[in-house]
Amino acid sequence: MGCSFSKQRQRLIGHHKQEEDPAAVLAVQTCFDICDIEALYELFKKLSSSIVDDGLISKEEFQLGLFGNSKKRNLFADRIFDLFDSGKDGVIEFGEFVRGLSVFHPAAPQPQKAAFAFRLHDIRQSGFIERDEVREMIVALLSESQLVFSDDIIQLIIDKAFQEADLKGDGKIDPDEWQQFVARNPSLLRNMTIPHLKDLNKEFRNFELSPDFIEDDIR
Amino acid sequence: ASLNAFDIISFSKGFDLSGLFEEK
Numbered sequence: 001m002g003c004s005f006s007k008q009r010q011r012l013i014g015h016h017k018q019e020e021d022p023a024a025v026l027a028v029q030t031c032f033d034i035c036d037i038e039a040l041y042e043l044f045k046k047l048s049s050s051i052v053d054d055g056l057i058s059k060e061e062f063q064l065g066l067f068g069n070s071k072k073r074n075l076f077a078d079r080i081f082d083l084f085d086s087g088k089d090g091v092i093e094f095g096e097f098v099r100g101l102s103v104f105h106p107a108a109p110q111p112q113k114a115a116f117a118f119r120l121h122d123i124r125q126s127g128f129i130e131r132d133e134v135r136e137m138i139v140a141l142l143s144e145s146q147l148v149f150s151d152d153i154i155q156l157i158i159d160k161a162f163q164e165a166d167l168k169g170d171g172k173i174d175p176d177e178w179q180q181f182v183a184r185n186p187s188l189l190r191n192m193t194i195p196h197l198k199d200l201n202k203e204f205r206n207f208e209l210s211p212d213f214i215e216d217d218i219r
Numbered sequence: 220a221s222l223n224a225f226d227i228i229s230f231s232k233g234f235d236l237s238g239l240f241e242e243k
Contacts, residue, residue, distance in 0.1 A: 043239065066238040076233030104236060121228070137228045144231060161224035181225075188225050191234040 026095060030102035032200075037098055039200035044094050056091035075140040079120045104194040113192035114182045118175050128172035129165075134158050 023037045032040065047065045048057045060070040062081050067074070084092045084100035092100070102108060103116045119125075123133045138154055141147075149157075165173045165181040173181070182188050232238075 047239070066236065067232070068238075074231070074233035076228075076231040078233070080233070080236065101236075120234075121225075134224050134228070137231075138224055141228050141231050144233070157222065157224045157227065164223055165225070185225070188229050190229055191236070194237050194240070196237060196240040 031105035
């Protein structure tokens with residue numbers, strides 16, 4: 001097990017300089033080493049072929065991987081998909097997948113996780129987290145959990161959040177205020193770390209070589 | 220301390236990517 005892919009791959013693309021190796025480039029850009037990236041490629045292949053075998057993760061395939069149901073829409077999963085899809089073409093390519101997951105690595109710095117979480121909460125991408133966005137997320141969470149809160153309770157918990165996070169008192173939370181807020185409340189980033197990412201080669205022991213695909217896909 | 224809005228939001232299943240690593 002381990003990096004047999006790398007060895008075969010290095011033979012296949014031996015004429016390339018090391019810095020042109022797409023897996024090596026991803027390893028430099030992310031918290032993953034080359035062996036991790038090979039293991040992630042197995043997961044990517046599985047997800048990207050689960051509905052249409054086209055080497056790209058569609059939103060339906062992402063939902064299928066996440067919830068076991070391709071039709072299960074979820075505001076937060078939508079936001080994560082959109083942030084992973086940095087090329088904004090409606091699908092996640094392998095490089096986007098690896099760079100996105102890197103933020104969730106146990107070794108990724110907390111400010112990086114906080115910045116990603118900020119973008120998740122900034123639904124309309126205004127550069128601020130605003131009250132109506134927080135309300136929308138609360139309503140989505142309640143619906144997902146089949147819970148019912150009165151409007152007064154919702155207003156109360158939004159007020160409390162802004163009381164604690166909106167230090168300037170201008171009714172919106174900017175990235176600096178958010179960084180300070182999560183530093184005081186690290187539990188808010190509980191889902192920004194995926195323990196599985198620490199030991200990927202144990203998770204995906206059996207992978208096959210597909211070097212041409214991985215190279216084309218990253219580029 | 221009581222929960223604020225962001226505590227509650229952080230419990231969404233959609234935020235929990237560990238599902239991608241589990242067999243369905």
